[in-house]
Amino acid sequence: MSIARWLRRLILACLLLVPALATAQVADADAQQLLTALAESSFAGKKAVIGRIAGSGDERARRWLEAFADNKLARLESSGRFVIVLSNRGRNWTLADALTGEPLGEVSRRDVDTIRINNSLRNELTSVLSVLDLKSPDPASRLAAARALRGKVDEGLAERLPGLMADESAPAVHQALEEALAIYRVAEQGDVQAVATLSGSLNSEARAALRNATASDDPVLAQAATRALERIEQKLKLNRAAETLYFGLSLGSVLVLAAIGLAITFGVMGVINMAHGELIMLGAYTTWGMQQLLPGQPGLALILAIPAGFLVAALAGIAIERTVIQHLKGRPLETLLATFGVSLILQQLVRTVISPLNRTVVTPDWMSGSVMINEALSLTLNRMVVIGFALVVFAGLMLIMRRTRLGLEVRAVTQNRAMARAMGIRATRVDILTFGLGSGVAGLAGVALSQITNVGPNLGQSYIIDSFMVVVFGGVGNLWGTLLAGLSLGTINQLLEPWAGAVLAKILVLVFIILFIQKRPRGLFPQKGRAAEG
Numbered sequence: 001m002s003i004a005r006w007l008r009r010l011i012l013a014c015l016l017l018v019p020a021l022a023t024a025q026v027a028d029a030d031a032q033q034l035l036t037a038l039a040e041s042s043f044a045g046k047k048a049v050i051g052r053i054a055g056s057g058d059e060r061a062r063r064w065l066e067a068f069a070d071n072k073l074a075r076l077e078s079s080g081r082f083v084i085v086l087s088n089r090g091r092n093w094t095l096a097d098a099l100t101g102e103p104l105g106e107v108s109r110r111d112v113d114t115i116r117i118n119n120s121l122r123n124e125l126t127s128v129l130s131v132l133d134l135k136s137p138d139p140a141s142r143l144a145a146a147r148a149l150r151g152k153v154d155e156g157l158a159e160r161l162p163g164l165m166a167d168e169s170a171p172a173v174h175q176a177l178e179e180a181l182a183i184y185r186v187a188e189q190g191d192v193q194a195v196a197t198l199s200g201s202l203n204s205e206a207r208a209a210l211r212n213a214t215a216s217d218d219p220v221l222a223q224a225a226t227r228a229l230e231r232i233e234q235k236l237k238l239n240r241a242a243e244t245l246y247f248g249l250s251l252g253s254v255l256v257l258a259a260i261g262l263a264i265t266f267g268v269m270g271v272i273n274m275a276h277g278e279l280i281m282l283g284a285y286t287t288w289g290m291q292q293l294l295p296g297q298p299g300l301a302l303i304l305a306i307p308a309g310f311l312v313a314a315l316a317g318i319a320i321e322r323t324v325i326q327h328l329k330g331r332p333l334e335t336l337l338a339t340f341g342v343s344l345i346l347q348q349l350v351r352t353v354i355s356p357l358n359r360t361v362v363t364p365d366w367m368s369g370s371v372m373i374n375e376a377l378s379l380t381l382n383r384m385v386v387i388g389f390a391l392v393v394f395a396g397l398m399l400i401m402r403r404t405r406l407g408l409e410v411r412a413v414t415q416n417r418a419m420a421r422a423m424g425i426r427a428t429r430v431d432i433l434t435f436g437l438g439s440g441v442a443g444l445a446g447v448a449l450s451q452i453t454n455v456g457p458n459l460g461q462s463y464i465i466d467s468f469m470v471v472v473f474g475g476v477g478n479l480w481g482t483l484l485a486g487l488s489l490g491t492i493n494q495l496l497e498p499w500a501g502a503v504l505a506k507i508l509v510l511v512f513i514i515l516f517i518q519k520r521p522r523g524l525f526p527q528k529g530r531a532a533e534g
Contacts, residue, residue, distance in 0.1 A: 031058060031099055035082045038068070039075055039115045046117075047124055054128045062132055064098060069125040073098065074114040076107070085112065127157045131164070134177075139170045146176035151205035153184035183209045190221050199228035202239070202376040207232060239376040244494050250383035250452070252490025253390035256483055257445035258463045259470035260397060261438030263482045266471060267414050268434045271325055272332060274339040276467060277460025278346035279439045282316055283309035283446025284455040285350065288359045299364035302447070309447040310440040316346075317439020318432055325435070326428075343460070350457045358456035367451060386448045393444055394483055400437070401479065410434055469513050475523030484524060 034056065038049045050068075053061050063084070067073040072085040074095075082098040092106035130152075133145030153161065161181045168174045182198050185191035186209045195213065198206040210232070213225035262276050287305040294301040320342055328335045367385050370378040401407035412420040413430050421427050449459065470489055474481030489509060496505035517523070 030056070031060070032082070035064065035073075035075075035098065038073075039082075043116075043118055043121060046121055050121070050124060050128055054132060060099070060101075062129065063101075065125055065129055065132075067098070068115060068117060069122055069129070071114055071117060074112045077111050077113050083107075083112070085114070123152075123154070126152060127154060131157070131160065134164055134168075134173075139173060142168070142170065142173045143176060146173050146180060147203070149177070149180040150183055150203060151180075151208070153180050155188075158184050179203070179206060182206075186210065186213050186221075186225070190216060190218055192218075192221050192224050195221065195224040195228050199231050200235075202232065202235060202374055236376055239374065242373075243377055244498070245491060246379055246383070248491030248494035249387055249487060250490070251494060252487035253387045254445065254449060254452070255463070255466055255470050255490050256486035257390050257393060257448055258442065259467040259474075259486055260394065260479060260482050261441035261445075262467050263438075263471045263474065263476065263479065264397075264410070264441075265435050265438040267476050267478070268410055269325070269329075269431055270332070271435075272336045272339070272468075273320070273325075274336060274464065275320060275343040275346060276439075276442055277462075277464035278343045279313045279317055279442035279460070280446040280449065280463060281346070281350065281455075281457065281460040283313050283443030284361070284450040284459055285354065285359070285446070286312045286443065287447050287450040288361050288455050291362055298362040299366060302364055302367075302451070305447050305450075306444065309443040311443075313443025313446065314436040314440035317442070318436045320439075321432060321435040326431070347457045347461075356457060358454040361450040361455055363451055382451045386452060389444075389448055393441060394479065397437075397441065398479060406430075406433055406437075469510065471523075472517060473513055473523055475525035478523070478525040481523055481525035 034049060034053050038046055038053070041049055050065065053064060064073060067084045072088070073082070074085055075082050083095040083104060084098050085093050086096055086103075087094040088109070091109060093109045093112055095104040095107050095112070096102065097104060127149070130145045130149050133148075134142050136142050136145070149157070158181060161177055165174055165177045165181075168177060178197060179201050182191075182194040182201075183205055185194035186198065190213070195210065198210055201207075207229065210225045210229050214222050214229065216222045216225070258276075258280055261279075262273065265271060265273060265276075286309040287302060290301040290305040290308060291298055294304070320339070324338050324342060325335060328338055363382055367382045370380045371384070372378045401410060409420070409425050409430050412423070412425055413427050413434075417427055420430075445463075446459070449455075449463075453459070466489070470482060470485045473489065474483070474485030492512070493505050493509055496508055499505075500508060520526075
C-alpha cells in the first residue's frame with residue numbers, strides 16, 4: 001500500500017469521526033447546561049430542571065437524579081466541574097466525574113459544593129425516577145416501579161399515568177399502574193368508581209386508602225369503601241389459611257422424614273430407639289461438613305450431602321444396632337435407656353469435636369427466595385424443595401419395600417418373625433439392613449432440616465417426640481400411615497399455633513393422640529400378621 005493511499009484513508013477516517021465527536025461535544029455541552037441550571041436555580045426552578053433532565057433521553061440522567069436525591073451531586077468550587085460523591089467520610093471525599101464517570105480520587109471536602117435539595121424535591125424525584133423505570137425494557141423493573149408508585153402519586157403524575165398505561169403491554173404492570181392511579185383518585189378525589197378497582201387489591205396501600213375513605217363525609221364513598229374492605233378481608237383470610245396450610249405441609253414433610261425410618265425399625269424390631277434424633281443431627285452436620293469442604297459451592301455441597309448424610313447416619317445406626325441393641329433384644333426398658341444414653345453420648349461428642357454453638361448452613365441460590373402467588377401469599381422455595389424431597393424419599397422407600405427382595409423380607413419379618421426364620425430368611429441380617437435403612441432416612445431428614453433451621457447438638461431432640469407421635473398415630477410399620485400422620489399432625493400443629501401458642505399447641509396435639517389411641521390403639525393403619533395379634 002502506497003503512502004498516499006494510506007494518508008487518504010486516514011483523512012477519510014478522521015472526517016467520518018468528526019460528526020460523532022461533534023455530537024458528543026454537543027451532548028456534553030447540553031448536559032453541562034442542565035446541571036448548571038440545576039445547581040443555580042431556586043427550589044421551584046429545580047423542579048422544572050428535573051423534568052428536563054428526565055426527558056432528555058440521556059442514559060446518564062438516572063445517575064444524576066439518583067445522586068441528587070442522595071445529596072451526592074456536587075460541583076467543584078475550584079473548577080466548576082460537576083461530580084458525583086462516591087464517599088463522603090472524613091475530610092477528603094472520593095469523587096467521580098458526573099459527565100464521564102471518570103474516577104477523580106480524593107478531594108478536600110471544602111472544595112466540594114453539593115447541590116441543595118429539600119423534601120419536596122425528593123418527593124418529586126421519587127416520582128420522576130419511577131417514571132424512568134416504567135420506560136425500562138425489563139418487565140420486572142417496570143413492575144417494581146409501578147408498585148413503588150402506590151400511595152406516592154401526585155397530581156402531575158396522575159395526569160401521565162393513563163398514557164403510560166396505554167403503552168404498557170405487561171398485564172401485571174398495567175394492573176399495578178391502575179391500582180396506583182385508583183389509590184390517588186380515592187384518597188385525593190373521593191372517586192367512588194376507583195373504589196371498585198381497589199376491591200380486589202391485596203396491597204397495604206390500597207387498604208390504607210380504603211380505610212381512610214370509610215371516614216369520608218360522602219356516605220356513598222364510605223359505604224363502597226367499607227364493602228371493598230370486607231371483600232379484601234375475606235381474600236386475606238383465604239390467603240392466610242393457604243399460607244398456614246403450606247407451612248403445615250412443610251412441617252409435616254419434615255416429620256415424615258424424621259418418623260419414617262423410625263416406623264420401619266420399630267415395626268421390624270420393636271425397638272424404641274431414643275437415639276433416632278441424633279441420627280437426624282448427624283445428617284444435618286454432614287451437610288454443614290460438606291459445605292466446609294466445598295466453600296463457595298453450597299448447591300453442589302447440598303447435593304453431595306444427600307448420599308453422604310444417608311451413609312453417615314446409616315453406618316452410625318448399624319453401629320448402634322450391633323454394639324447395643326442386639327444384646328438387649330426382648331428387654332424394651334433396657335433398650336430405651338441404653339439408646340437414650342447413646343443419644344447423650346452423640347450430643348456430647350458433637351459438642352466436643354465440632355462446637356456447642358449452632359452452625360448455619362448456606363442455602364443455595366436455587367433454594368433461596370420465594371414464589372409470589374399474590375401480594376398476600378408467597379411460598380418460600382426452601383420449604384417447597386423440602387416437601388418435594390420428602391415425597392421423593394417416601395416414593396423411593398415404597399419402591400424398596402414393594403419391589404425388592406429386602407422389602408419382601410422386611411415385610412415378612414414384620415408380620416411373623418418366627419415363620420420368616422422357618423422360611424429361611426436371616427432375621428439378623430434383615431435387622432441390620434433395616435436399622436441401617438431407617439437410620440439413613442433419618443440422616444436425609446437432617447439434610448432437609450439444615451435448609452430450614454440452624455444445625456446444633458440439640459437438633460434431634462426437637463423432633464424425636466414428634467416422630468414417635470407420628471409413628472403411633474399412623475400405625476407401627478406402615479409407610480402410608482406415617483405419611484398421612486406426619487402431614488396431618490404438622491398441619492394441625494400449624495393451625496393451632498396462632499391461636500394457642502407453640503407450647504400449648506403441642507400439648508393439644510399430644511392430648512389428641514392419647515384420646516385417639518384409646519379408640520384405635522393400633523393407629524390409622526393397623527399392623528397385619530401374627531405380630532399384630534400378639
